[in-house]
Amino acid sequence: MHSLKNKDLDNLLAKLVDDSITDEELANLEKILDGDVSAQRRYFHYLDLHMDLQERVTRSKVHPKARISIPKWKVVGAAAIFFLWIGFSYFVVDESAGPGSSAIARVTGMDGLIEWSAEDGSIINDLSIGDPLREGTIEGLNSNSWVKMEFNDGSEAVISGISKLKFSQSQGSKVLNFTQGYLSVNAKPQPKNNPMLVLSPGARAEVLGTQFNVVASPQLTRYTVNEGLVRVERINDGSVQEVSSNHYVVAKLESRDEFKSVLLEDYYEEWKSEFPRDVRRGHLYQPRSAQSALSPHRLRTKPCLWVEEGRKPELHFSVNIGVSATGPLPVLINENAKFKIRGRIDTNMFGVDDSNFFIVGFNSNYAHGGFAGKYVTKEKVDLSSKDNNDQFEIEIPVSEFLKVKKDQFKDSLVRSSSAGLELLDLWFVTYQNIGLEIFDAEIILKDE
Known part of the structure; x- marks a missing residue:
């Protein structure tokens, strides 16, 4: 892309995230992005960087609910336009x-x-x-x-x-x-x-x-x-x-x-995450404690495009943690197992309240090779207690996860046992940026 056009695009993107863009300028931004692969990539990269910066600024604010914001209608509108380009022009290549x-x-x-x-x-x-x-x-x-x-x-x-x-x-x-x-x-x-x-x-x-x-x-x-x-x-x-x-x-x-x-007779049925080894996606950082010493790692969600056949792409926020994918031995699912998750939701983020939910899922493979499917569940976190510093600890039985069944026109969730499958990775998804952080994840067979 020409440097002058880059400058015009960056100026418009800066106004978009600062909430100072006019309707005329928004139309001009759409015109620049329409059909221009380089401009579209620059747009999404800029938005990704801004969201990372927003999260860091939010964590450093003294006053609760303080936030750098982009009006929701503008983000959704621009994202919707961007998603349409994905379908029609973003990755169009010469047929030859x-x-x-x-x-x-x-x-x-x-x-x-x-x-x-x-x-x-x-x-x-x-x-x-x-x-x-x-x-x-x-x-x-x-x-x-x-x-x-x-x-x-x-x-x-x-x-x-x-x-x-x-x-x-x-x-x-x-x-x-x-x-x-x-x-x-x-x-x-x-x-x-x-x-x-x-x-x-x-x-x-x-x-x-x-x-x-x-x-x-x-x-x-x-x-x-x-x-x-x-x-x-x-x-x-x-x-x-x-x-x-x-x-x-x-x-x-x-x-x-x-x-x-x-x-292959050794495998794990119990497992605990280890950062940074198991990080496959997300922003990994170490907060400083009151004594200025580094605390254990935390994995914070990052923006991602969620694309599935038959559905429009959606902007989500996710982390991905390797299980068998990053460990020395395979991890097989026991029917009596449950996940134990510790983490935090940033209540300083806009739209976050005392009750929030996120999607938890995992990819699985047959123990003797081949992709077995995806399993998901929806988890609600109650942050009404003011003594928990926005932190939570939840346990989710494996039996609560439903298998995603692929159909021609839409997906459905079916109850199908995952027992005996190899657990490849574990992921967490939110539909808006609630500042979800995962401290650690475990698979346990009994209460500790």
């Missing part, structure tokens, strides 16, 4: 550069906000089931995202949650470069001299034909093999393990621990 050119895979299932991009900068986020995909990078951009791809030879790959997978072909081999999130692969038999290659933080794997799962974070990768055999090499020292069915191996980026394939 589309994802179907020299396709090596196709989309066979999906939900949430999914983005595909190519080396030449082409981007598209309105993928549909059946769309062909050429070499590129596919990402799940929010907690409820998942996408299933089928390669030309019938091999399948699923990513779920906040995930990033670059896929290509090199000298007859499929190459999957997986840098973040959860990946499940069902690989058809590959040519002996051209195995499927999987690259991830700390590890490199060769696959001839098998079903396996990969959990990747910046610090480590865990390969779990459910069928067949996968050869995994730890990058930092070249150690190699042949991982057979019902075994797993963990490769850490900076570790000299023994690199060994382990029988």
Whole structure:
């Protein structure tokens, strides 16, 4: 975008958030944003930064209910316009550069906000089931995202949650470069001299034909093999393990621990979050105590686009906490388990009162591979007591979570047991910015 146009856009955005924009200027802002990919990205980035700043200023105010505000009608109106552009122009690319050119895979299932991009900068986020995909990078951009791809030879790959997978072909081999999130692969038999290659933080794997799962974070990768055999090499020292069915191996980026394939008989049913290790989305910070010492980390919600097929995109505020996705062992759900959540709601935020609610959800996978579904519940927090410093502690039985059932025209919630499933990650969503902070989350089997 031209620098002069950038300056005009920034001036209008500043007036928007300061509540000084006129109707004429608002119309001019809409005109600038209409059809301009660069301007639209700048708009949303600006709004994101402003909301972060608003939260920090609000926390430092002395007087209760003090707040920097944007009139709700202007934010909703501008956001609605922005969302319409997402559908019609934001990620429009030249047809000749589309994802179907020299396709090596196709989309066979999906939900949430999914983005595909190519080396030449082409981007598209309105993928549909059946769309062909050429070499590129596919990402799940929010907690409820998942996408299933089928390669030309019938091999399948699923990513779920906040995930990033670059896929290509090199000298007859499929190459999957997986840098973040959860990946499940069902690989058809590959040519002996051209195995499927999987690259991830700390590890490199060769696959001839098998079903396996990969959990990747910046610090480590865990390969779990459910069928067949996968050869995994730890990058930092070249150690190699042949991982057979019902075994797993963990490769850490900076570790000299023994690199060994382990029988998959160990798993957790109880779990407690550990920050910053388990942070997948949110603003992580450490408040100072009265003694000027740093307190334990807190994870505060950040703005996000919530996109589901058949629904208009919505601006929500969320945090995402890794469970199996960031831990050394899988966490399986016990039917008698319950979540114990400690946190805070910022009553200095506009619109926050003594009774507030948020959505709690988790993504799950089958214990032996493959995406199993999303489960959600709605939790109400009572802050009527003035002695709790806006803090809360709640317990939610696993049985209260309902499974999201995908239908052609709309979703529905059904009662379906999650017992025995692997819990990938845990997320919290609010429909307005109530300054939700999570101190820690646990899975417990009995009252402590």
